[in-house]
Amino acid sequence: MGFPHRSHPRETPVLSQHFGDPDARSLAGWRQRGGYRALEQALTMEPAAIVGIVKESGLRGRGGAGFPTGLKWSFMKPGDGKPHYLCCNADESEPGTFKDREIMRWTPHALVEGCAIGAYAIGAETAYVYIRGEFTEPLQRMTDAVREAYAEGILGPNALGSGKRVDVYVHKGAGAYICGEETALMNSLEGRRGNPRIKPPFPAVAGLFGKPTTINNVETLAAVPHIINNGAEWYKAMCQGNPKSTGTKLYSVCGNIARPGNYEVVMGFPFKDFLYDLCGGPPPGRRFKAIIPGGSSVPIQTIAEAEATVMDYEGFVAEGTMLGSGGVICIDDAQCMVKQIARLARFYAHESCAQCTQCREGTAWTTKIMERIEAGQGTREDLDTLLEIADNMTGKTICVLSDSCAVPVVSGIQKFRDEFEAHITQQRCPFRGAAAGGGVATAVAA
Amino acid sequence: MTDRKMITLTIEGRQVQVPEGTSMLEAARSAGVLIPHYCYHPGLPVAGVCRMCLVEVEKAPKLAPACATAVADGQVIHVHSDKAREARTGVLEMLLINHPLDCPICDQSGECELQDYTYAEGRKSSRYREAKRFNPVEDFGGDVLYVPNRCILCTRCVRFMDDVAHDPVLNVSERGDRAVIGKFEDQDLTHPWAGNVVDLCPVGALLSKDFLNKARSWDLDRAASICPNCSQGCNATLETRDNVVVRIRPRPNDEVNRYFLCDEGRLDYRWLNRRDRIEYPHVRRDHALAPVEWEIAVDAAAVALRGRQAFVLASPGLSNETLFLLARIRDRTGGRGAFRVRQGAEAPLPGVPDLALRADRAANGRGAELLGFSRSETPLEGLRNGDVLIVADEELAGIDPASVATAVARAASIIVVGTTLPAWASGAAVVLPVANMAEEDGTFTNLRGRVQRYLQAKQAPGLVRPAWSALGDLLTALGESALYFLPSDVFAALAAAVPAFAGLDYDRLGLVGVPVAGDGAATAAAGALVGAAP
Structure with missing residues (x-):
């Protein structure tokens, strides 16, 4: 079942199978749907065997970077005498992304189960679920689910009667984009300001409270019980494209699109079919102009690039962008790219943690120039300045927020330079007051 | 000293040998190569935030922050390559876009690292055409004044109060370019050692009220001295203008005061300028x-x-x-x-x-x-x-x-x-x-x-x-x-x-001193120091 729309026949609902089904939320309802069988089985296995299955399944991180999950888990050395921690990154703040939110709203026990298996697999007794501050309903659902799980002895000192301890804590963030960065998240969990830390040391060596820590995205952990239940081969078989990308992926689709919402498709699905068949294409009378396929931090695609894309980690890279978080932002031909990019830059300027010079100053400077161009006050030199600032902001800071701000600016200027130049030559936004459709093209062409 | 493994690397064409775990910045310093930096200070924990110390490491994809990166065997590090220099120029440009450029009325002028590096490697002119950010001057209590417009948010002051003074009064407030150094409500920089934040500040953002507008730094004469105000014997520099002592600042000595001097030591210098002296026998x-x-x-x-x-x-x-x-x-x-x-x-x-x-x-x-x-x-x-x-x-x-x-x-x-x-x-x-x-x-x-x-x-x-x-x-x-x-x-x-x-021996005391003989644990060291001299 999809949500808020019905599942499309070409979707492969695994994680989203119970979206929109309120009965799946309770522990009883979840158990009826096969819940906690995977945990029960996992607790009888050796942790290394679980890591092996996850490795074999080809599951990769769904938060954006796509790092192989089993490999990440294998960095946690068993028997090192230190407490280990699992963090679940539920600080879903990437603009255009709302898949984790739905997992937690409809199937909170799926995440609790995933956390418990993950924690056990990496030799941790404690898992923290760090939930974005604005997520009031998911927080409530998760808190309820964890309480139920404790009451039923699924979590606690003797998880499911296995004699093994698994604790899950739900922690509410205060609402900062940067706290979705893994080390900032750990600082925030520790009660510090949510500033990213310098790496190395990596979390697997010194993470939360200075102890070996693994941090995984909600969607990643929620997929784990399915892999335990159905086996690595089953998961690996869900692949229509590059064999390095396996399983299903949830995409959050928003913007100028007929049917926004979450869609779950197998890796390697054609992006063109996804956009037009599943999501219904652009609103009536409009055409797609650009797609940001993986949350706002990935390069913007022209619609031609998007239509040629195969939806997996490698496929998006081949078309000049990244799979990222799977937040698909659709932009149609009635929208001003300069305005859209200025809005994105403003977001990053607001969310920069202010540690690194290039990010603190660069995001704000970029925003000011972008807004000036949008207001018709730009010059041709501004475009060169923007590109140079972007170059200065790329690859030089502690985390990638700075790079993320530079990405839409650079790809925007490269791919939609005519719109920037129209703003400069006409000294106004050509889209302002212009009629949708043909009027816009004329405006830009002039 | 435990026998740590020694690492050999090349910095700016010089072979350097340092113990494992040494940062690139410190390794370079031991070879006499200055890697420009702001947030790094040897007396404070590493923050790695100013990004000024980025250096080019051969065969590495990205520039590395020298203060926060440990050296590795066989590394070849370039401080003055085009790539590293461009990165620094970029940081300097970013640091200056909102800076008021009010050097003519700034106490730090002449001893300002922002000024120095900008002269050395900054852009000739700014490309910034927008309005500059403005925040009013704030009294931080004690002897300290905060001028946020000049602040580069290196957080040395915050780290000093947190990690050295153990009196966490300062913080970074707000995010993005709205960020400023903040002071927790109802708390002031009244810690007896808080005045060190003024020295630690590499720019003119934290100023001593006592020294405010008293002298241009290039008008000062300086002499290596010892703070005369208590028995600790902190190494200090006496600074005079027109034969009047106007400031005492700490002089580094790892054996005595590291990089620090207390507020009483800083502010109790007026007796050295007394006018009721007997001048004749x-x-x-x-x-x-x-x-x-x-x-x-x-x-x-x-x-x-x-x-x-x-x-x-x-x-x-x-x-x-x-x-x-x-x-x-x-x-x-x-x-x-x-x-x-x-x-x-x-x-x-x-x-x-x-x-x-x-x-x-x-x-x-x-x-x-x-x-x-x-x-x-x-x-x-x-x-x-x-x-x-x-x-x-x-x-x-x-x-x-x-x-x-x-x-x-x-x-x-x-x-x-x-x-x-x-x-x-x-x-x-x-x-x-x-x-x-x-x-x-x-x-x-x-x-x-x-x-x-x-x-x-x-x-x-x-x-x-x-x-x-x-x-x-x-x-x-x-x-x-x-x-x-x-x-x-x-x-x-x-x-x-x-x-x-x-x-x-008077000459062999140097400028950091030697422990007297027969003074407990100090004896061995004193003997060694004297014995080692040629």
């Missing part, structure tokens, strides 16, 4: 003190001492050299000597072992003890009828004047060897005006027995001479062959005569 003639030539005054002092025992009331703020010569006069006449140390509250700096503003508010109480003076709260107690009282730069401030007068009345006569003439000693027979510590070279012994040199920072007024010089003449007049032309001559005599100082 005086002798008593017709019931009044009359100015005379030095020779006449020295002879008069010798006459007064003849056949009598001296009682030396010594200041614990005098140099080892002066105290040594006073001890010679004391011993020569079979007399005694005492000193009193003014007390104050002890204030440690928790992040640095064995560093505190000490209760003993004088620089050389330890030296006075080693030279046989007895410490007493009522130092005149030992003064006997018929003694000659030598008042060596001691005003006995805070002691009831009536009781002082009663005690002083026991003296046959009074010889004042001092910077000032206290009212209770106005009946002195001879007054020998001497230099204060800022006006002479000398050494102090700190509470751990470390002998440290200080250099002359300003000229003495009138006919004033260093006390060691005047006392040398007096000893000669008393019949001793005591020819001292330099403080090092006195120190050599001291080292030869006093076992505690045996083996020490």
Whole structure:
């Protein structure tokens, strides 16, 4: 079942199978749907065997970077005498992304189960679920689910009667984009300001409270019980494209699109079919102009690039962008790219943690120039300045927020330079007051 | 030192060998290569936020922050390659876009790292065409003023208060380019060591209220010195303008004060500029003190001492050299000597072992003890009828004047060897005006027995001479062959005569000092240091 729309026949609902089904939320309802069988089985296995299955399944991180999950888990050395921690990154703040939110709203026990298996697999007794501050309903659902799980002895000192301890804590963030960065998240969990830390040391060596820590995205952990239940081969078989990308992926689709919402498709699905068949294409009378396929931090695609894309980690890279978080932002031909990019830059300027010079100053400077161009006050030199600032902001800071701000600016200027130049030559936004459709093209062409 | 593995790498074409775990920045420093930086400070935990120290490492995809990256074997690091230099120019441009560029009215001008690096590697002009961010000046309490418009958010001040002072008063407030250094509500920078944030600030964002608008840094003369205000013996730099001390700042010494100086030490320097000094030698003639030539005054002092025992009331703020010569006069006449140390509250700096503003508010109480003076709260107690009282730069401030007068009345006569003439000693027979510590070279012994040199920072007024010089003449007049032309001559005599100082050499004290012999744990180190010298 999809949500808020019905599942499309070409979707492969695994994680989203119970979206929109309120009965799946309770522990009883979840158990009826096969819940906690995977945990029960996992607790009888050796942790290394679980890591092996996850490795074999080809599951990769769904938060954006796509790092192989089993490999990440294998960095946690068993028997090192230190407490280990699992963090679940539920600080879903990437603009255009709302898949984790739905997992937690409809199937909170799926995440609790995933956390418990993950924690056990990496030799941790404690898992923290760090939930974005604005997520009031998911927080409530998760808190309820964890309480139920404790009451039923699924979590606690003797998880499911296995004699093994698994604790899950739900922690509410205060609402900062940067706290979705893994080390900032750990600082925030520790009660510090949510500033990213310098790496190395990596979390697997010194993470939360200075102890070996693994941090995984909600969607990643929620997929784990399915892999335990159905086996690595089953998961690996869900692949229509590059064999390095396996399983299903949830995409959050928003913007100028007929049917926004979450869609779950197998890796390697054609992006063109996804956009037009599943999501219904652009609103009536409009055409797609650009797609940001993986949350706002990935390069913007022209619609031609998007239509040629195969939806997996490698496929998006081949078309000049990244799979990222799977937040698909659709932009149609009635929208001003300069305005859209200025809005994105403003977001990053607001969310920069202010540690690194290039990010603190660069995001704000970029925003000011972008807004000036949008207001018709730009010059041709501004475009060169923007590109140079972007170059200065790329690859030089502690985390990638700075790079993320530079990405839409650079790809925007490269791919939609005519719109920037129209703003400069006409000294106004050509889209302002212009009629949708043909009027816009004329405006830009002039 | 545990035997750590040594790493060999190349920095700017120079082969460098450093222990494993050393940062690139420190490795470069050991090779004499400065990697420009702002947030890094050797006395603070690494933050890695200013991104100024990015360097190019061959075969690495990205530039590396030198302060936060450990060296690896065989690395080849470029500090002045195009890529690294462009990155720094980029950082400088970003740091300056919202900076008011108000160097002409900024106290930091001339000693500002933002200014220095911008001159060296910054862009010639700014591309920034937008309005600059503005935040009003804030009083941080204590001696500190915050000018947020000049701030580059290196967070040295925050880290100092958190990790060294253990008094987390400062924070980074807000995010993005709205960020400023904030102060927690109802808390001020009143920690006794908080003033260090002013020195730590690489730009003109944190200013000393005391020094505000007092001088341009290039108008200052500087002398390596020792803070004279307590027995810790923090290494310091005395800065003068037109022969007036206007600022004391810490001078790094890992053995004593690392990079720090307490607020009392910083702010208590005005006594070095006192205007109520005695500027000429005086002798008593017709019931009044009359100015005379030095020779006449020295002879008069010798006459007064003849056949009598001296009682030396010594200041614990005098140099080892002066105290040594006073001890010679004391011993020569079979007399005694005492000193009193003014007390104050002890204030440690928790992040640095064995560093505190000490209760003993004088620089050389330890030296006075080693030279046989007895410490007493009522130092005149030992003064006997018929003694000659030598008042060596001691005003006995805070002691009831009536009781002082009663005690002083026991003296046959009074010889004042001092910077000032206290009212209770106005009946002195001879007054020998001497230099204060800022006006002479000398050494102090700190509470751990470390002998440290200080250099002359300003000229003495009138006919004033260093006390060691005047006392040398007096000893000669008393019949001793005591020819001292330099403080090092006195120190050599001291080292030869006093076992505690045996083996020490004035020149080899250098500018960081050496522990005295026989002083507990310090002995071995002292022996090694002296022994190692060529």
